[in-house]
Amino acid sequence: MKPNLGFFVFLALIASTVSAIAQTDLGGSVVMGFDDPSIQYASNVLRDPISELQRKLDRGEAKLRFDKERGYLPSVLELLNVPVSSQALVFSKTSFQLQRITPQTPRAIYFNDQVYVGYVVDGDVVEASAVDPEKGAIFYTLDQTRRTTPRFVRRDECLQCHASPKTLGVPGHMVRSVYTATDGYPIFQAGGFVTDHRSPMKERWGGWYVTGTHGADLHMGNVFLRGDNPDNLDLKAGANVTDLASRFDTDRFLSPHSDIVALMTLEHQTRMHNLITRVSYEARTAMEQQVSMNRALKRPDSEWSDSTRRRVYGPSEVLLQYMLFRDEAPLTAPVKGTSAFTGEFSKHGPRDRKGRSLRDLDLTRRLLRYPCSYLIYSEAYDALPKELSEYLNRRLWEVLSGADTGKVYGTLTTAERRDIAEILRDTKPAFAAYWDSRTPPRAR
Ligand code: HEC
Numbered sequence: 064m065k066p067n068l069g070f071f072v073f074l075a076l077i078a079s080t081v082s083a084i085a086q087t088d089l090g091g092s093v094v095m096g097f098d099d100p101s102i103q104y105a106s107n108v109l110r111d112p113i114s115e116l117q118r119k120l121d122r123g124e125a126k127l128r129f130d131k132e133r134g135y136l137p138s139v140l141e142l143l144n145v146p147v148s149s150q151a152l153v154f155s156k157t158s159f160q161l162q163r164i165t166p167q168t169p170r171a172i173y174f175n176d177q178v179y180v181g182y183v184v185d186g187d188v189v190e191a192s193a194v195d196p197e198k199g200a201i202f203y204t205l206d207q208t209r210r211t212t213p214r215f216v217r218r219d220e221c222l223q224c225h226a227s228p229k230t231l232g233v234p235g236h237m238v239r240s241v242y243t244a245t246d247g248y249p250i251f252q253a254g255g256f257v258t259d260h261r262s263p264m265k266e267r268w269g270g271w272y273v274t275g276t277h278g279a280d281l282h283m284g285n286v287f288l289r290g291d292n293p294d295n296l297d298l299k300a301g302a303n304v305t306d307l308a309s310r311f312d313t314d315r316f317l318s319p320h321s322d323i324v325a326l327m328t329l330e331h332q333t334r335m336h337n338l339i340t341r342v343s344y345e346a347r348t349a350m351e352q353q354v355s356m357n358r359a360l361k362r363p364d365s366e367w368s369d370s371t372r373r374r375v376y377g378p379s380e381v382l383l384q385y386m387l388f389r390d391e392a393p394l395t396a397p398v399k400g401t402s403a404f405t406g407e408f409s410k411h412g413p414r415d416r417k418g419r420s421l422r423d424l425d426l427t428r429r430l431l432r433y434p435c436s437y438l439i440y441s442e443a444y445d446a447l448p449k450e451l452s453e454y455l456n457r458r459l460w461e462v463l464s465g466a467d468t469g470k471v472y473g474t475l476t477t478a479e480r481r482d483i484a485e486i487l488r489d490t491k492p493a494f495a496a497y498w499d500s501r502t503p504p505r506a507r
Pocket residue numbers: 153155157158159170172179180181190191192202203204218220221222223224225235236237238239333
């Protein structure tokens with residue numbers, strides 16, 4: 064078939080519209096196409112930790128144990144290295160298996176840097192999602208009936224909610240905060256939020272239990288709304304709760320906590336994961352379309368239109384800003400969790416020669432001591448297309464070395480830039496190599 068130039072012009076037009084939206088905040092209404100040859104979301108060639116575990120189960124190298132009370136949950140967490148201390152409890156009926164989610168039987172969520180697990184008391188399945196470095200979140204269920212060969216089954220219908228504007232239009236994750244009635248139903252007329260580290264405390268955790276102290280900075284957790292006027296939510300009644308035993312039977316869960324620090328971390332990383340996926344999808348589809356257009360017009364592959372450039376690099380700036388915690392909502396009082404999460408989270412490192420880690424928590428003014436996301440170490444970040452990782456290294460160098468004097472990163476102090484640069488130079492070889500190539504030996 065002879066390529067039709069009109070078609071390519073049409074593609075370029077779509078591309079520039081997507082990029083105009085992309086540059087604002089990557090929210091909006093775009094849901095990306097996942098069948099693009101550069102994405103192939105549906106393909107079974109997977110590298111996420113759950114597909115890897117399933118291969119081990121198939122080969123008999125791992126075994127899931129069935130627990131009488133909680134089915135496969137404890138064993139799933141153990142085999143996937145997901146800490147029980149990350150438990151967060153949500154009582155709003157906002158997800159799958161919603162008929163079983165109530166304020167007396169909330170849904171438990173557990174997570175680490177690559178895997179999220181959802182558990183509902185007496186539920187039919189364990190729900191899970193895991194990050195594939197190229198495809199983003201892959202969704203699974205595991206039947207909660209005892210079998211000789213239990214299997215994780217891939218479930219793309221989860222994408223109804225998990226690939227929507229709430230997840231930046233890509234297969235991903237979210238934390239929602241909704242006004243919730245005493246029976247667990249969300250009261251959407253009252254409004255609601257998708258929250259992350261930029262959200263003010265007063266918008267966070269509606270429909271969730273929250274254990275931990277946070278001074279006079281109030282959140283929406285632990286309380287119900289009567290009627291549909293959001294102003295009637297009594298935030299004070301839900302504040303600084305450290306024990307949930309009087310509210311429901313906490314013995315039905317692996318832990319009695321719904322730790323505030325775990326929740327803050329979950330919020331940070333859900334959007335960070337979505338951003339990595341979105342930026343990667345956007346760049347790969349744009350580059351692929353550019354190559355097809357170049358071939359049709361017999362131009363070299365390396366020739367990029369302005370719109371391709373915008374689509375590849377524009378979203379990366381959004382990623383970079385989020386990764387460096389620009390616009391993080393400041394804490395006005397120290398935050399302290401109730402579970403072992405805070406200690407366990409920081410233990411994983413990696414640490415620089417001075418013993419510092421991007422996983423060190425601050426919790427007096429903000430989430431992290433050094434405001435740069437630990438997901439910079441994730442496989443998904445490393446799997447970004449070469450053009451993007453080069454761009455991100457260059458931009459990180461500009462910001463952290465102080466060469467970028469623009470307003471956007473103006474809130475990062477010289478000390479913060481230096482600390483993050485030093486930690487990354489000791490712990491992230493690709494960044495260290497770039498840094499050394501740009502910095503004269505005497506200044507290193
Ligand atoms: C009706 C919309 C909806 C559907 C369908 C849905 N989810 Fe979710 N899911 C949510 C929402 C909303 C959250 C955020 C927590 C909450 O409010 O319960 C969530 C959270 C999760 C989490 C925790 C990580 C995160 O994103 O916060 C996992 C794991 C998960 N869902 C798995 C699944 C799986 C597996 C399926 C399909 C079998 C599925 N979900 C289907 C709405 C949905």
